[in-house]
Amino acid sequence: AQRVTQPEKLLSVFKGAPVELKCNYSYSGSPELFWYVQYSRQRLQLLLRHISRESIKGFTADLNKGETSFHLKKPFAQEEDSAMYYCALRAPLITYKYIFGTGTRLKVLA
């Protein structure tokens, strides 16, 4: 079965410190992986997806198939990064379902 695990419910870091939000997945094939973000009083929105290999707002995420991980990283956290972050997986060619992790709340302290 497909599963997404985000082990940290809350992550607090100081402004300017590096950030890593962990995401591990369970899926035997080649999944599509995404990070979604929900800022206070805003809708859930896509932050980035592994297929694009892009950096958005300074965040990057690399798919590690050996470790089945898709951790989200940023070298220098900013206060406006404070939000709820969700990792999500879809098994292409099999299902249109997107499975989300339980989310990590990131708090960036001044």
Add this chain to the structure above:
Amino acid sequence: NAGVTQTPKFQVLKTGQSMTLQCAQDMNHNSMYWYRQDPGMGLRLIYYSASEGTTDKGEVPNGYNVSRLNKREFSLRLESAAPSQTSVYFCASSVGSGANVLTFGAGSRLTVL
């Protein structure tokens, strides 16, 4: 361009009452989804519709029914509400093929007393 629109935004029900959450998208997306968001449990898929005319169960379908009325609209019905269904409900849509992105509605906060 409204994207995904959900109604109502807030609703309070008594145990045993029924209600329908409405969702409409204007992006010509094929696939639509209903999720519930609970503290500590993240987003859990209730039902989804890969394309017009089809619906499938997600992770937590018990107590819910859905209707894909047409390509634009996907409604979620609670036939007999229970306190365990107190949650924030999100509708989402996607193109339906390829590595595509979910577009979410603003959410509907439901409280069952």
